[in-house]
Amino acid sequence: MPELPEVEIVKQSLEKSVKYKRILTIIINNRNLRFKVDKFLQNKLKNKKIISLYRKAKYLILELENKKFLAIHFGMSGTLHLLRQGMKNNTNLSFYKDKNLPSKHNHLIFVFDQFEIIYNDPRRFGFIKFFENNISLKNYLSSYALDPLDINFKFTDFQKKIEKRNKNIKNILLDQKIVSGIGNIYASEILFSSKINPLILGKKLKLYQIKNLYKYSKIVLKNAILKGGSSIRDFKNVVGKKGLFQKEFKVYHRQNETCNNKKCNYKIKKILISNRSTFYCKNCQK
DNA sequence: AAGAGGCCCTGATAGC
DNA sequence: TGCTATCAGGGCCTCT
Numbered sequence A: 001m002p003e004l005p006e007v008e009i010v011k012q013s014l015e016k017s018v019k020y021k022r023i024l025t026i027i028i029n030n031r032n033l034r035f036k037v038d039k040f041l042q043n044k045l046k047n048k049k050i051i052s053l054y055r056k057a058k059y060l061i062l063e064l065e066n067k068k069f070l071a072i073h074f075g076m077s078g079t080l081h082l083l084r085q086g087m088k089n090n091t092n093l094s095f096y097k098d099k100n101l102p103s104k105h106n107h108l109i110f111v112f113d114q115f116e117i118i119y120n121d122p123r124r125f126g127f128i129k130f131f132e133n134n135i136s137l138k139n140y141l142s143s144y145a146l147d148p149l150d151i152n153f154k155f156t157d158f159q160k161k162i163e164k165r166n167k168n169i170k171n172i173l174l175d176q177k178i179v180s181g182i183g184n185i186y187a188s189e190i191l192f193s194s195k196i197n198p199l200i201l202g203k204k205l206k207l208y209q210i211k212n213l214y215k216y217s218k219i220v221l222k223n224a225i226l227k228g229g230s231s232i233r234d235f236k237n238v239v240g241k242k243g244l245f246q247k248e249f250k251v252y253h254r255q256n257e258t259c260n261n262k263k264c265n266y267k268i269k270k271i272l273i274s275n276r277s278t279f280y281c282k283n284c285q286k
Numbered sequence B: 001a002a003g004a005g006g007c008c009c010t011g012a013t014a015g016c
Numbered sequence C: 001t002g003c004t005a006t007c008a009g010g011g012c013c014t015c016t
Helices: A004-018 A041-045 A134-141 A155-162 A169-174 A184-193 A207-226
Strands: A025-028 A048-056 A059-064 A068-073 A079-084 A106-111 A115-120 A127-131 A269-273 A276-280
Touching: A004 A048, A004 A059, A004 A079, A004 A115, A004 A207, A025 A041, A041 A127, A068 A134, A127 A134, A155 A207, A169 A184, A169 A207, A184 A207, A184 A276
Parallel strands: none
Antiparallel strands: A025 A106, A048 A059, A059 A068, A068 A127, A079 A115, A106 A115, A269 A276
16 A cells, blocks of 8 residues: 555544544564564553654654654555444454455554554565654654655755766655655656656756656645545555545556557556566657 | 665466 | 466665
């Protein structure tokens, strides 16, 4: 589910339910995520109230009472499921019956008074980190660049990071140390809107092209959030609602289909860049 | 120091 | 139908 818009949708759909609610306990079924889940996580979260939720890049951050924090990264296949009481199943665990809840890979369960939140992740590329204070969280996040929707994301900083780079702009957009939050889908979509060929090197870009990237990275991500994110495969928000942005893809997953731009009849191409699928229009993106 | 590629893992789908 | 191969919204680590 995992690029910036999908994490934002998870945050938005979860917020009302968990804000100011207390985590009674957590159940850890499998500690083997991308990084091993903290042995003492249960003790650290037990009876902690959630003060606020926010998103940084592709991280969902839970602020807990006494300035503790929990950061969740969804990797490639992580999802959260909100399950309310009254949907209770009769299994031995405290699971609740829900058609959206997969039967396998429910690695973590956050137990609240009236509901549970389940972290599911088949590929286990996601991870969860606990932070004892604001400083350690900030320190951890400081190794990432700002994301395009951050109010402090400034054009001159973005330009400086790109203009001397000897790597292609697609990989630049995926580099979380240059700009965070963009993944494989939105990199292709942003490049199409910016009319930039994904293979062009950062140092070859003209000023107006970097301006376009700065502009459309915001526009494309914001629009995706407005549409509820992209539900290719199985992304849903925490109560099982699908996003609609996949219907608006201009290039992603559209290989051999005709370019959407008026007066262009080229077919969308699919190429591999660093072994990841990349989609673009050879005619519209120079 | 920066860039390219391998690798972690499971499941869905395509192709034979 | 049933096997195998390929491909997935990510990012860390290693090698050059």
